[in-house]
Each structure stands twice: as C-alpha cells, then as structure tokens.
Amino acid sequence: MSKHSHCCSEEEDPKCKSQSTDVAAGHDHGDHDHDGHDHDHGSQEKEGWLSHWPLLTALLVIIVMMVLEYGFHITFSKYIQLAIFVPAYLLAGYDVLLLSFRKALRLDFFNEFFLMSVATIGAFTIGAYSEGVAVMVFYSIGEWFQDAAVSKAKHSIKALLDIRPDSVNVIRSGKVTQVAPSEVDIDEIIQIKAGEKVALDGILHSEGSSFNTAALTGESKPDSKNKGDQVFAGMINLNQLAEVQVKALFKDSKLSKILEMVQDATARKSQTQLFISRFAKVYTPIVFLLAFLVVVLPMLFLTDYSFKEWFYRGLVFLVISCPCALVVSIPLGYFGGIGLASRNGILFKGSNFLDVMTRVDTVVMDKTGTLTKGIFKVQQIHATGISDKELVRLTAILESKSTHPIATAILQYAGTTEQDIKDLEEIPGHGLSGKIDGREVMAGNTKLLTKFGISYPDTVDKTEGTVVVVAIDRKYAGYITIADELKEDAAETIKRLRSLNILTVILSGDKQSVVDKIAAQLGIDRAFGDLLPEDKVHQLELVKKERKGIAFVGDGINDSPVIALADAGMAMGGLGSDAAIETADIVIQNDQPSKIVDAIKIGKLTRNVVWQNIVLAMSVKLIVLGLGAGGVATLWEAVIADVGVALLAILNAVRIQNLKIR
Known part of the structure; x- marks a missing residue:
C-alpha cells in the first residue's frame, strides 16, 4: 500500500523538492512511486479509525464547545478557552505544523502546510480560537480523505520478481550436488529434470530435449534442442532429463540481462504530472501575496482602518484559498475511475x-x-493417398506416447486413440516412428523425412505455422498444421x-x-x-x-x-x-x-469528471474569496464552503463508478 507522501523529508530524498506543489494540488504521486521511494505522512501511515484518535478527539472538542456556546449559551474565559483549544489544535495539526516548520527552515514558504499554519496561528492571535482549531481539523479531515483515496487508488509497483531458480543440480566427481546457481563455474555440467527451469546459459550436453522458450522469446512453439544447441536460463525442460554444459556465469545469463533491462527501462519511463500540480506552483505564491494585500492596502485608503478586522479578512482569504477541496476531489475522482476499471x-x-x-x-x-490464446490447436489437415481422418488417427496414435504440447494438440483433435504401437522410437530433434497396423508410421518435422531420404512437396516448407509431417512406409502421406488460436x-x-x-x-x-x-x-x-x-x-x-x-x-x-x-x-x-x-x-x-x-x-471519462471537480472547486473559491475580502464571509463559512465543495466532488467521483463504457 502506498504511503502518504506529503511529509517526506528533503534531507532523505531530494525529489521532495518537486513534490510539495504536487501535494498542494492533490496530486496522487503515482509517478513518484516508480523510483521506489515510499514516504511517510508523519512517522507512519495511519490506517483505521482508532489510529486517527488525535484528529477525532480534536473534532469532538470542537463539537462540544460549539454545543455549549450556541446551544446552552455557556461561555468560557480566554484562558480556559486556550487551555481547551490549544491541545485540540496540536492534536489535529501536529504533523502539518512540523512539516511547515521543516520547510520554512529551507526557505520553502509557498506550500499548503505553511499556508494553513499561518492562517490558524493568526486566528489564535486575534482570539478566534474555535475558528483556528476548526480550520485545522477540517483541513486534516481532508488530508485523511486523501490518504484513504490514494491508498485505495494505488498499488505499489513491487520489485520485478527474479524467477531464476534458487538451486541447481551440478555433476561433480560423478555425483549430483545441489548448489546455488551463483556457485556454478563455466563448463560444469548441470542437470534439469522434466518440468524444471534452466538456471544458467549453456549448450545441451545430452542427446536432445524439448524446451518451452516463451519466457525469453515469446515464441509459443516448444523448441526441440539437439546436443550442442544453445540453452538459456529461463527455458523450461518439457519432457526428459537433460544435461547442460554451462557457458555463462549466473550474473551473465540472458535472463539476468532481461531483468537489468527492465530496471533500466523503468528509470527511463516518462513522468506524468497533472495540470493542477503545475498550476499550484504559481497559485500558492499569488495567494500569499493577495492575502498580504488584503491586510495592507486598506491601510492606505481607509481613515477608520482596523488592523484586527482586515487581518481577520486576510486569514479568511488564506483559508478559502487553501486547496483542501482539490486535495480531496482530485484523488477521489481518480479513485472513482479506478473503481470503474476494477x-x-x-x-x-x-x-x-x-x-x-x-x-x-x-x-x-x-x-x-x-x-x-497461447494454446495450440490443429488448424489444417493435408493428406496424400489416404483420408484426412486416417492421417489424423495414425498421427495421434503415434503421438499418444509423447508429452510434447504439439502431440497434446493432435490428441485433443483426434479424440480416443488407444492402440498398440510396435518398435516405437523417438528421434531427438526430429520426431517419432513406430509400427501401427503393420505399417511404419513417422511423424515429426521436415528434417525427419530428409533424414530418411523421403521426398515431400516444396509447399510444406512454405506453410505458415507449425507443421507435423507424416510418412507411411517411407512415403510422404501429408501434414497437419498446428497454430495458436486468436x-x-x-x-x-x-x-x-x-x-x-x-x-x-x-x-x-x-x-x-x-x-x-x-x-x-x-x-x-x-x-x-x-x-x-x-x-x-x-x-x-x-x-x-x-x-x-x-x-x-x-x-x-x-x-x-x-x-x-x-x-x-x-x-x-x-x-x-x-x-x-x-x-x-x-x-x-x-x-x-x-x-x-x-x-x-x-x-477519458475519469479526466472529464476530475476536471469538473477542478472547475467546481476553483469557481466556488473565487466567489467566497471575494466575499471574504469584502468582510461578508467568516472563517467558519470559508471552511464550510471548502468542505461542501469537497463533498460535492466526492459525489461526482462516486458517479464515475456507475458510468457505462460501451
């Protein structure tokens, strides 16, 4: 599960310098996870209701104090309020304040953490204690929503599985010894049992065997190898015990090179940034400047200027401009898209x-x-001198003694093929021969017929796909094409x-x-x-x-x-x-x-909904910003407006999962 990346330390990872504005705009950091950095929000990722007890406690304090003040008209002195609200404020905003302080030490002031810290501390300085705590509580709830959205929307890309075998059977002093692949030297002989994976590159030392090479080449057809042919790590021995003479060390195998290529390619993967993350780099400094001007400019034009009043309006401006709604709406929008995809x-x-x-x-x-489908099936049958049905029957009887995937495809096509075979012989790298109903039947590749001097039409060599050529009594009898199915x-x-x-x-x-x-x-x-x-x-x-x-x-x-x-x-x-x-x-x-x-x-559907959320959030912010600067909106209204937009965005995001894509 991806951890929340807001609070990564730049001393630990310099990439955090570019992440601050991404987070401020609600970027889910999917692109950063490729580099393997897993940053914490605070010291650990917080999961579950119980682990959020500090925030829930602060929320409870706000609710109780509001009920006492507005429901029962009970008021408290300044010092009692401070004794109640300061602990609640620290419980809700400890992580935000700490990160804001760390960033300020590096002269990084244009981020949402510093913005929230200034607005809430400013509220305390003018006696708006409940508003200051409420702003931090609702902001932290927004962060909580984002944590939940990101953790559900993302799955950490794990390290590429190294599928090379952990051990290998090597022949030393006439005995088979099991050792780690890294301990095998060049020119030593290793054994690979049927169904086992080859651990090291080399050449086939035994007479012949068939290998599944799909892991390395993508070729669906099993590859029959003869003595002296190259065998690579990652291939799977399909039928009989095989011996391979090692020609490359463990670290130099073809499979190891593939794993290295994956790592190199991952490092070159293009990074994707959302528009809002780039926008935030300009947006946040402008917000600070405008909030400053809201406080200072009236001093030049008003004779009855009240610093406390305009400072409060500046704080309202900061709170409204905080991208809390975007922080929630954007990840949840993408979460809706991921839910639809799932x-x-x-x-x-x-x-x-x-x-x-x-x-x-x-x-x-x-x-x-x-x-x-990656599954072989008989495609065509071309018989000469006998019927197609008889060609398939004889071939299937012969192939019934083989475990080769091609033989399996022919057997599945033919159905029941129980019959005795005399003088059955496997010719490695070529095919099979045996006597059925008194006739000598051969089935395999064209090299089998060439080996015994049996002529066949030129069209066989030009046939696409895998071809099983059949001869009866040393005469060409036709062929069966086998191919993968679309x-x-x-x-x-x-x-x-x-x-x-x-x-x-x-x-x-x-x-x-x-x-x-x-x-x-x-x-x-x-x-x-x-x-x-x-x-x-x-x-x-x-x-x-x-x-x-x-x-x-x-x-x-x-x-x-x-x-x-x-x-x-x-x-x-x-x-x-x-x-x-x-x-x-x-x-x-x-x-x-x-x-x-x-x-x-x-x-594309997700992009449309996410941009609807972005436009909605920014439009509401612009309206409430004007009201805040004009003294109409308070800190409470600023918070409610921001949370309200977030809730609308959540509903819009949930709507994605019910959309139809066809």
Whole structure:
C-alpha cells in the first residue's frame, strides 16, 4: 500500500523538492512511486479509525464547545478557552505544523502546510480560537480523505520478481550436488529434470530435449534442442532429463540481462504530472501575496482602518484559498475511475496512468497470450493417398506416447486413440516412428523425412505455422498444421482501436510469416517478428520517436522491458508471467484484449469528471474569496464552503463508478 507522501523529508530524498506543489494540488504521486521511494505522512501511515484518535478527539472538542456556546449559551474565559483549544489544535495539526516548520527552515514558504499554519496561528492571535482549531481539523479531515483515496487508488509497483531458480543440480566427481546457481563455474555440467527451469546459459550436453522458450522469446512453439544447441536460463525442460554444459556465469545469463533491462527501462519511463500540480506552483505564491494585500492596502485608503478586522479578512482569504477541496476531489475522482476499471476487470497501479491512457495514440502488442490464446490447436489437415481422418488417427496414435504440447494438440483433435504401437522410437530433434497396423508410421518435422531420404512437396516448407509431417512406409502421406488460436475479441479490439484513430503494432518473437498472417487477419497497421527482448525495446524506442503516447500490452517475461519502457505498460493478468504483471502499470485481469480500449475510455471519462471537480472547486473559491475580502464571509463559512465543495466532488467521483463504457 502506498504511503502518504506529503511529509517526506528533503534531507532523505531530494525529489521532495518537486513534490510539495504536487501535494498542494492533490496530486496522487503515482509517478513518484516508480523510483521506489515510499514516504511517510508523519512517522507512519495511519490506517483505521482508532489510529486517527488525535484528529477525532480534536473534532469532538470542537463539537462540544460549539454545543455549549450556541446551544446552552455557556461561555468560557480566554484562558480556559486556550487551555481547551490549544491541545485540540496540536492534536489535529501536529504533523502539518512540523512539516511547515521543516520547510520554512529551507526557505520553502509557498506550500499548503505553511499556508494553513499561518492562517490558524493568526486566528489564535486575534482570539478566534474555535475558528483556528476548526480550520485545522477540517483541513486534516481532508488530508485523511486523501490518504484513504490514494491508498485505495494505488498499488505499489513491487520489485520485478527474479524467477531464476534458487538451486541447481551440478555433476561433480560423478555425483549430483545441489548448489546455488551463483556457485556454478563455466563448463560444469548441470542437470534439469522434466518440468524444471534452466538456471544458467549453456549448450545441451545430452542427446536432445524439448524446451518451452516463451519466457525469453515469446515464441509459443516448444523448441526441440539437439546436443550442442544453445540453452538459456529461463527455458523450461518439457519432457526428459537433460544435461547442460554451462557457458555463462549466473550474473551473465540472458535472463539476468532481461531483468537489468527492465530496471533500466523503468528509470527511463516518462513522468506524468497533472495540470493542477503545475498550476499550484504559481497559485500558492499569488495567494500569499493577495492575502498580504488584503491586510495592507486598506491601510492606505481607509481613515477608520482596523488592523484586527482586515487581518481577520486576510486569514479568511488564506483559508478559502487553501486547496483542501482539490486535495480531496482530485484523488477521489481518480479513485472513482479506478473503481470503474476494477469493475470491468482492469487494474490500474497508479491513478496517474488513467491520465496517460487519455493521450495514447499507439497500442503496441505482443502476439502470443495477448492477441492469441497461447494454446495450440490443429488448424489444417493435408493428406496424400489416404483420408484426412486416417492421417489424423495414425498421427495421434503415434503421438499418444509423447508429452510434447504439439502431440497434446493432435490428441485433443483426434479424440480416443488407444492402440498398440510396435518398435516405437523417438528421434531427438526430429520426431517419432513406430509400427501401427503393420505399417511404419513417422511423424515429426521436415528434417525427419530428409533424414530418411523421403521426398515431400516444396509447399510444406512454405506453410505458415507449425507443421507435423507424416510418412507411411517411407512415403510422404501429408501434414497437419498446428497454430495458436486468436482470442474471440481480438478482431473487435483492433476495430475499436482503429475507430479511435489509434495506430496498432505487433512486436513478437514468433517468426515473421506467422506475425504477418495475424496482422493481415486482424487489420493491424504494423507487424514485426523474429524479435529478441532487446529487439523489442529497440523497435519500441523507434515508435516512441514517431508517436506521442505509447501503450504496450504483453504477457511474458520477455515483454517486461518494453512494458516498463512504454508510457503505459499493460499486462495480461490471467496467463501473464509474474514479471510482466509486476512491471506493468495496468493489468487486464481476464486476459481480454478488448479491455485495452475500455482502459482508454475509462481514462477519458475519469479526466472529464476530475476536471469538473477542478472547475467546481476553483469557481466556488473565487466567489467566497471575494466575499471574504469584502468582510461578508467568516472563517467558519470559508471552511464550510471548502468542505461542501469537497463533498460535492466526492459525489461526482462516486458517479464515475456507475458510468457505462460501451
């Protein structure tokens, strides 16, 4: 949970110098959290009613004193009032006074804390004790509202999960020993069991095995490796025990480099500031100047000038001008937007990203797991000399002895395939062979047929997607294409994005022909395939030079660097990797790409409501400022006007959650 950042110390973090005005205007500091600084309001973040007992006590004192004075007409002497109101004032305003003092020592006077301190202490100097306490109490209640809004509206972006294994099995002196990956030297042999993750980069020492490489390349197709082929940390061994000869130290693995890239990309993420935070840099000094002029100028023109009267009007001016309503209304406005997003299966990790989404003009997407389901399915069957049904039946019987994901896809398509196989043989990196019904059946990639001198049509090599080639009795019998399946709402998503004049781009580790096919099928503007993680980062940087607002959507570890680099990084939360989800600014919880468009629309709806709150708050302030300067409004009316605006803003913010986005 994000802590309140109002009271960060600039000695501890120099970035606080730029945060003062952000806070004064109600900025929720979503952009600062990227740097990992978690500042306290006071010594600890206050949560729950009981933890706010000082403020509640001060509020109770105000209520009791008002009831006694106006209900029972009981008045107290000056000293008794001081004995009652000073402790209440300190209970309500201790944090504000302390921070104001610290900022004053650094000659930072133009902030809401100093403004509130001057106004309330000034009220005490002219005997307006109840007004002084009331101003501080209601201001602190406003701060309390903001704390609650920010804590609910934001989720701290945690450090990227390091998914490298904690231990590895290394062969030393003929024995298998479990050690930390950092203790393994180059050229040592490590063992990876089926289902285990590779911990270090190296070359395959055993005859062959199949690996899931999606974490590094985004490629959905499992990769069969032969002896001598490169294997990288982060890959998952799919079927049999494999041995790998280490060729890179733990700190130099490809996975470690991806993690470093994420950190670098996060540091380069553009910062988003709300307009009101920039406005406050000019607004607060002007308020102090005008309050000073309200007190001093009448001295030059009025013969019956009363310093106490005009000083009181100056204090009223300060209280009215305090951005308390904005402090409450802006975060709650964004909280309403985040609530609407949550109801629609979208998690915003910071309310500032709602603002970012309003400026998105380009959506860059990974393919596998984002636009496609990441699940293999049989797409086409091309039989030669036998029926399609028979080709599938024989292939499924042969593949029934394999645990390879491609075999699983064929088995699911074929249904029941229980039958004996004779002379079953696995040819690493090529496929399977065996005798079914007295016929020799082979199924695998084209290298399998080439190995045995079996000719096949040239069109097989040009076929898009994953191809399982089949031969019967050493003669080509056809092939089965297997591909990932598009998500049901993928086409609708691209159509809606185009209607908003948003450019669409695919960056994928899959082969270019597959990416081009998906792009043409969906109507995506640009498509880039065969990309490693660093290539994706490079392509995104090129797009950022051309376009203004970039949202990237992905689901794999390999997507983490580009998710972090984009103006708005989005991750698929259902099937997405922990690394992608932790790095992302926005998480789509149900994996539907159509939620990308919903996130953009929610951002725009939220912006409209927030600006309604800003205009409302500023309009009321200008009216009451005039009344205060003219002596019509008192401190009580100033506080009530400010709190009233805040309540209206809260109701407006709650309204966001009931808006429809389609």
